Every structure is written in C-alpha cells, then in structure tokens.
Amino acid sequence: MELKIRKNGENYIIDVNGEMDLYNSYKLKELVMKMLEKKVERFIINLENVDYIDSSGIGALIYICSTIKKMSMKLIITNIHGSVKKVIELTKLMGYFPITNSIEEAIQQMDE
C-alpha cells in the first residue's frame, strides 16, 4: 500500500494506492495521526485505487473517522467502489462514514 498527500487549498487529499489489508492498514492510521499533530484540519481520503479492503482496513477507517470527529476536524472518504463498497455495505457503515462520489464533490462539501 502506498500513500500520497496532495494539497488543495485547505484540504489535504490522501491518495491510497493498493490493498488496505491486515498487513498495512495501520500505515494510513499513523499518517493521519501525524497530520493531526501537524494541525491539519481537513482530510479527504481517496480510495479510487483501492480494490481490496478487509476488517483491519475498515477498522482503520473507523478509528480515523471517530478521532477526527472527536477533534471537530473534517473528513470525507471518496471514490469507494467494487469490493471496498461491498465490504462497507456488509458492515452497514455506508451511513456512518462521510462519503462522496468524487474528489470535486468532497472539496465542495468541505466548503459548505
């Protein structure tokens, strides 16, 4: 799994590439925690290039989501598709996570 950070105005977009599985999901968690320490306030997690997620990946997203909520920062998860979407649906978390269909939509929602 590879993580890349891009900046768009106040928004930090994290592009996740590869598999969010039991061996590497912690990396995303660690990255977000580091960014929070550096006072980043707006996160967009882009899952466009993620075709596989397991419970550790879902767990990482839950952890990130609840931490950011508690700190009153902003998070949007975007471009969820394929089996990633299926797993989130099976876990019934589609309504729990803040989700948009595209990065553009995410940026728009951030500004609302």
Add this chain to the structure above:
Amino acid sequence: MENTYLSELKEIKVDEGSPLFDKTNMFYKEFPSDFRQIRYFTLLIVQTAPLEIKEINLLEQQISEIIKNAVKHGNKCDPERKVRVWYSFSPQHAHLVVQDEGDGFKDLEKWNDFNRKRLELLSRHDFENLQDYVSYRTLLSDDNDGGNALFAALEYWNGGFVFNTKRNAVAMLKKYPQKRQGISVE
C-alpha cells in the same frame, strides 16, 4: 413470521449438530498459525472456487477473516498450532469449516447482544449512539483488531454461521443466486 425468521438468522449460532458441520465430500487443508501467511493460505483455498463466485475479491476477503480469527484469537499465532480448513465450492455455493486449537469464542453471547444493539441503532438511523457500536472490542483486542469482521460475516454467509460446542470451529455457507443462461439477473 418473516421477521422472526430473519432476526433469527442474523446471529451467531452454537450447534454442533448443524448440517453445516457435515464434512462429506469436502476438500481439506491445514496450515501452521503464521500471521504473515494468512492471505497466502486463503488464496490456496480460494483458487479452487469457480470464477463466478470469486466476485471482486469478496469471497477471498470473507474467508481470510475467518482464518485470521483462527490464527490470532484461536491459536494466538502459535506456529505449533494448526488451523484446519474443510471447503467446497460450486457456482451456487461456498461452504467452509474452519477449526483452530484454541479455547473457543467464549464471549459469543456477548457478541450477539452487542450486534443486536448495533442493528437496532442502525434501523433507527441513530448514528450518534452507533459510535459506541461500530467496533466490538474485548480486553484482548489490540490496535490492529478492527472489531468488525464478524458483523460482515453474518451478512455474507447467508446460509448460516455456526460454531461447534467448544466454539473453536465455525461452519459457514454462502448461497449464490442462480443466473439463467444468457440472461444476467442483477
């Protein structure tokens, strides 16, 4: 009636006499409890499944969760302890029995209570209180345990998800909808 049936289905059962434990004509493989090889072992099993049920990695993911639980919670990643897997696949079904050498899922009833609460909050769209029910954790859970795999498992294994009496073996069945020749029914 329909409702009782559904809610009855959505819980983890303990029933060693369940037909899901009948291993006749199933393939068999066993593995050491090596955490680093969980996805590899899973692939060895899933590769025998027909293409149509391997749909977008979901079957693989669901099986790896059960093997991970056996390796980690059951066998405590002790390489001396084995995970035993019986499996059978067809275009219409996936059937597995996964057994470890651990003390068993003792808190199964607590998990069912927790999950019932979770489903209740979901049906009320109570996302505020859902916060405390998105992850099932015990004193033994570590940072890498998501605490959510079995929520999805119970939804995925629509033909049943049943433990043996000792609770160190779980049998599961997924039934796939029949697709008519030439017509794809989505």
